[in-house]
Amino acid sequence: MTFVETQIRRGVDRWHERPQLPYVPGGLVAGMVLTTGDRVDPAWLGRRVVAGTGETGGFAERAVAPAADLFPVPDGLGLPDAAALYSDGSTAQGLVERAGIRTGDRVLVEAAAGGVGTLLVQLCLAAGAQVIGAARGPRKLDVVGQIGADAVIDYAEPGWTERVLEATGGAGPSVVFDGVGGQIGRAAFEATARGGRFSVHGASSGEITQVDTAEAVDRGVQVIGIEQLFDFRPHVRRWAAQIMSHAVTGSIRPVIGQTFSLERAADAHHAVENRIALGKTVLLI
Secondary structure, eight states: OOHHHHHHHHTOOTTSOOOOSSOOOOSEEEEEOOOOOTTSOGGGTTOEEEEEBTBSOOSSSSOOOOGGGEEEOOTTOOHHHHHHHHHHHHHHHHHHHHHTOOTTOEEEETTTTBHHHHHHHHHHHHTTOEEEEEESSHHHHHHHHHTTOSEEEETTSTTHHHHHHHHTTTSOOSEEEESSOHHHHHHHHHHSOTTOEEEEOOOTTSSOOOOOHHHHHHHTOEEEOGGGGGGOGGGHHHHHHHHHHHHHHTSOOOOBOEEEEGGGHHHHHHHHHTTOOOBOEEEEO
16 A cells, blocks of 8 residues: 555545545455356456556455456565565656666665655665765664665754765765655755756655756756656556566565555554555555
């Protein structure tokens, strides 16, 4: 499950319509194909897959999905890991590709202990970048340190961007992945090096980072807005295949910080929306 799903449930996500009752949350499931429709290839029967259910219907013992939305889980990868990687992993892979991460980049990842954030940290490290992971509180900073970030910084502390500058030798990050927005995103933009890239993919604070176009041009900062996500859909399967391949070889690992039984779905939502969850949160049946 994702933070966005908690916002959809609350009816506060600006990019999704308010759910109509009765409403079953969950847009992604992983499991084994038990039955197929008359016009579906029976070769799918018994296969382990990740499947999209749209924006509803995933929190269930059994789910229905179009055959076109089935994604085979590679051998050597568990279903919980596949579920954690399909959405968040493809997003992280896409963000890294769009930002053009390369050796020598100095990358700041906000919300670095989250499902997308932990994968961004690992993908950027694998690309040869220096990575600063920013998160809130010692538990989350420990996770970011464990996955290899070169520096970890608590953005709840005053003057946190000064530590970002120190970690980058005073130059500032050449790339920022902004998944928080609001004041934190704004502070991160101001710390971005001249000629850098500022990639927006979320607003867990409730507000998209406000960047004046003239200011960005003056500093030579390329702002890759949240609108980039609207173009991700055609590439999701390719990116998911890439990151699952990395996971099979062990070069990337999803961080599943907590699991809940289906009966405790409300507790899972509480953990995610109150920002006490680490990495990815998965419901198990």
